[in-house]
Amino acid sequence: MSRLSPKHRSAYRALSALALLTLTAGAVTACGASDPAPKDPAPEHSASPAADRAGASKLRMITNDGHRVAFHVTPGNGRTIVLDSGGGEDSSYWNALVPRLHADTGATVITYDRAGLGRSEVVPGPWKVESAVGDLKAGLEQLGVTRNVTLVSHSQAGEIANYFAEENPRMLSGAVLVDANLPPLFTDEEIARLVAASRPQVDAAKKNPDDPRNRQLLSTAENYVPTHRAFHKVVWPDAVPATVIVSEKTPLEASPVDAQRWRDAAATFAKSGPGRTLVTAEGSSHDVPKDRPDLVLKEIEGMVAAPAS
Template sequence: MAKLLSFLLFLLSIGLHTKGSAQDIDTLIDVGGYKLHFKVVEGRGTPILFESGAGNDGSVWKDLLKPLDDSLGAPLITYDREGFGKSGIDTAGLSVINEVKGLEAGLRKLGYGKGCFVVAHSLGGAYAMVFSSRNEDRVQGGVFIDNVSPCFMTAEKAHEVRMFFSDSLESIKRQSLGFYFIARNYEYTSRVMREAAPAWDAPLTVICSDDTPFEGADSIRWKRCMQEFARVRPNRKYIFAKGCSHYVFDDNPGLVIKAIVDQYRAVDHVL
């Protein structure tokens, strides 16, 4: 647990993943009381929507966009969740469900209110599962990278994580309102994720890291639960990213790009 806290605070303090790349659209969209920051590489076909993990904004995906654009030519949509990057925040109504509602509103305004393919990292997997539960006919496939799984993030574990952050909340709040609310709402977010998880029935590739965000027995359980999550349905594929940290796309971008391209093309007949 100490490993997880120190790493997330490190991310918040230095603003990891700031390298730039060309974008076709860079805009703030009013989604009702606050604005979400979207970047879109325009293309043809079903868009790929990226969900970042806790502590990150949409820039975490920058290095993947050009290779994916070159390979697929599909619209690529990244965004900053509430309180991260250039996005605003609704401190009174912030919850995982309201955040997903804001995302849905932003996508509609951008003209991407129909089908999509989802790529999610870490806690972003929870948001992706909630999004899928509300939009079952829209999500045609996806890739989850070291996602928080229902098997791992039980009610007991979510409580342990929230309590672990409790003494650091004021420090976190000064650095990032977005992460402050993630930590404060962690048990609720995890419960909603567990309830939403069964709704994901689209083809999915699940990538598990070797060096997980947890240590010891929790690291072993994280890996086991990732495997179990991949085995829930026959249309899920499991990839173990040997030698990679939680940020698999930094350590082995080629593996992640190939997984996205292969899974996208595998469901291309329905996209």
């Protein structure tokens, strides 16, 4: 491995924490990190800041399991595209892509803030994928969206996508998994490697647990091993087509072994069922929607346009 500059050594340290959460790089390095959720979320149906400029997106606050979750809806025709951000990122991560998707497809485009991010309320305790899946399903149902959904999931949101698809295949017409966490990666050996690599960052985060980035790191780390052993067993339904975009560099580029395992996991997932396609985002970091937006748009629009199986 070539010697790392100070800038890249900093990125390497950030990617050690990234190894545990497999977050978007910006979430860990504070580029585009979310502010704490406000104590008093904006009223339902109000426009988001981005919506004021675009004149289309509306904020809808839904309630699930005792907490409020912010959904941002750009209305369109009967098709729906749901964009789910990586760990530590809120709905604003997709701001540049939403108007382009809406203009190109005419579909309703929905983004949302997971609990503790953006305008959504904090839920204390460890991060539970079941709760995240429940929030997404409850939000879509309360918005009247129960079928013909194309789910687009980046990074840690891949875990939500896999459980959501397994439990609700009839709601989905397809999915685009953008450098996403996928079950084949999380063998017992790889889980142990990721936990060990991330331990210094977890210990450092404990010194300032109220910081939104640290809160996300700590909540995910708390039950990481059992959560990802269970995730390793999740089976994507054959009825739901999926495009798997894998970055060339991966979120684990500082470790050639782990980076190759990331790519291998994407290839294994793509080969494990019908209707799955593997696409490599050449030259891209883990931050594929920022590095290769045209590629991401192309694959989403292709999935939306594909005839129902």
